[in-house]
Amino acid sequence: MDRDTLPPGRLIKAPENFLTPEGVNVVRAEARQGRRNFIRNAFAAAATGVVAPAALAQAKPAGDGDPHILQLPEHSRGLGQSVASPGYGAPSKHEANVQRRPSPGLTQTTQASVSFAPLQSLFGIVTPSGLHFERHHQGWWDIDPTQHRLMVNGSDDKMLKTPKVFTMDELMRLPSVSRFHFIECGANSGMEWGNVAVPTCQYTHGMLSCSEFTGVPLRTLLELCGADWKRGRFVLAEGADGSSMTRTIPMSLIESGEVIVAYGQNGEMLRPEQGYPLRLVVPGVQGVSWVKYLRRLELGDKPYGTKDESVHYIDLLPDGQHRQYSSIQEVKSVVTTPSGGQTLLDKGYYNVSGLAWSGRGKIKRVDVSVDGGRNWRQARLEGPVMAKCLTRFNIDWVWDGKPALVQSRATDDTGHVQATSAQLRAVRGTRSIYHNNAIQTWLVEENGEVKNVQLA
Ligand SMILES: Nc1nc2c(c(=O)[nH]1)N[C@H]1C(S)=C(S)[C@@H](COP(=O)(O)O)O[C@H]1N2
Numbered sequence: 001m002d003r004d005t006l007p008p009g010r011l012i013k014a015p016e017n018f019l020t021p022e023g024v025n026v027v028r029a030e031a032r033q034g035r036r037n038f039i040r041n042a043f044a045a046a047a048t049g050v051v052a053p054a055a056l057a058q059a060k061p062a063g064d065g066d067p068h069i070l071q072l073p074e075h076s077r078g079l080g081q082s083v084a085s086p087g088y089g090a091p092s093k094h095e096a097n098v099q100r101r102p103s104p105g106l107t108q109t110t111q112a113s114v115s116f117a118p119l120q121s122l123f124g125i126v127t128p129s130g131l132h133f134e135r136h137h138q139g140w141w142d143i144d145p146t147q148h149r150l151m152v153n154g155s156d157d158k159m160l161k162t163p164k165v166f167t168m169d170e171l172m173r174l175p176s177v178s179r180f181h182f183i184e185c186g187a188n189s190g191m192e193w194g195n196v197a198v199p200t201c202q203y204t205h206g207m208l209s210c211s212e213f214t215g216v217p218l219r220t221l222l223e224l225c226g227a228d229w230k231r232g233r234f235v236l237a238e239g240a241d242g243s244s245m246t247r248t249i250p251m252s253l254i255e256s257g258e259v260i261v262a263y264g265q266n267g268e269m270l271r272p273e274q275g276y277p278l279r280l281v282v283p284g285v286q287g288v289s290w291v292k293y294l295r296r297l298e299l300g301d302k303p304y305g306t307k308d309e310s311v312h313y314i315d316l317l318p319d320g321q322h323r324q325y326s327s328i329q330e331v332k333s334v335v336t337t338p339s340g341g342q343t344l345l346d347k348g349y350y351n352v353s354g355l356a357w358s359g360r361g362k363i364k365r366v367d368v369s370v371d372g373g374r375n376w377r378q379a380r381l382e383g384p385v386m387a388k389c390l391t392r393f394n395i396d397w398v399w400d401g402k403p404a405l406v407q408s409r410a411t412d413d414t415g416h417v418q419a420t421s422a423q424l425r426a427v428r429g430t431r432s433i434y435h436n437n438a439i440q441t442w443l444v445e446e447n448g449e450v451k452n453v454q455l456a
Pocket residue numbers: 132133134135136137138183184185186238239240241243245273274275286287288289290291292293294
């Protein structure tokens with residue numbers, strides 16, 4: 001999108017020895033040469049795309065005096081800010097460009113809408129809670145947890161021996177688990193089915209986030225209520241917001257203990273935008289089933305066919321039929337650096353970095369191509385590699401300054417491999433919205449600008 005909205009400097013890599021203790025010597029030696037040389041050297045460094053280390057940029061010779069004496073910046077001389085001001089910390093003001101963003105014109109209202117996570121600015125695998133993507137069908141609420149209730153009932157009086165209504169306090173006394181999982185909206189990359197539609201990876205892939213979630217396994221709640229495991233094969237989950245979000249969760253997912261009734265996210269309570277005080281976590285399954293503001297769970301013997309699984313969240317196929325209950329998020333990956341909207345400042349070394357994930361299990365390998373898929377090299381997976389969780393991958397690349405087509409292709413531990421967009425279209429057509437897990441291509445132009453492209 002607008003390049004000004006991207007954080008500066010993320011693509012620049014200083015040579016290794018610049019940041020070692022020898023780097024400090026460089027500063028001293030240059031200061032000794034006097035002001036003129038120092039500035040010239042600093043400019044020369046800027047022109048080659050090398051970032052001056054902080055000390056070099058900030059230390060200035062003290063006026064006309066002895067050039068050996070460096071004038072220390074204000075923050076090295078005075079007192080800093082007090083502790084606990086503010087009591088809840090926020091990112092540096094210099095990071096103000098790192099924001100989740102809506103896509104202008106995508107939705108008619110700002111409540112029934114989407115904001116996309118800035119994947120190009122994030123490191124590792126955890127999404128900071130304040131940058132978690134948002135998808136609300138009718139806006140978000142900040143619900144009073146003392147008033148919130150979760151009802152667990154059966155579709156008839158025999159499904160559960162003892163239907164219950166839980167308060168938050170009661171839920172939080174139960175045995176809890178904490179697990180890292182990605183959540184991806186089924187419509188992520190959905191704008192790209194027909195053609196290139198959006199410029200940056202924030203918009204192509206940013207309906208994706210990853211957190212550590214804490215809560216009670218749904219299986220535990222059903223056990224507490226005396227579920228009839230033979231007859232009860234599906235659970236309907238219902239949210240407390242005005243969208244009447246209701247989704248059917250098959251018992252096969254619940255029985256493994258994976259599905260969590262969660263109140264915690266990244267060490268604290270869920271954010272209101274993420275469903276405070278309670279949401280369902282359904283690892284590997286598209287975001288819509290992760291019902292927020294969760295207020296009711298009903299055990300039944302068949303899928304419920306609610307509006308959000310019969311009219312919406314169905315996949316239109318080329319022959320005019322719809323696929324229903326296609327809920328697993330298949331293996332997928334994206335290079336986040338370099339990615340659309342960024343600019344490579346010069347040829348030379350880059351750490352190509354990205355994210356891979358699969359709703360079926362763990363990522364087994366990621367291959368990266370810089371020539372549009374002719375040649376592939378295996379990327380390094382950064383551990384820990386967890387099931388149904390984002391995995392960070394990295395690979396070295398020395399850019400020769402010529403146009404390049406950068407791609408990543410992930411394989412999961414069930415053997416599923418990402419397809420090209422052409423292969424996916426041949427089977428699924430172009431009219432679908434959901435479950436686009438095609439290989440993403442970024443074109444690096446000779447001037448260093450990176451563009452979103454699709455290969456025929
Ligand atoms: N109650 C409720 N739950 C909901 C929704 C909603 O609008 N209301 N949106 C769903 C959709 S479509 C997605 S993709 C995820 C998004 O979760 P997030 O906003 O925490 O990213 O929540 C799901 N759960």
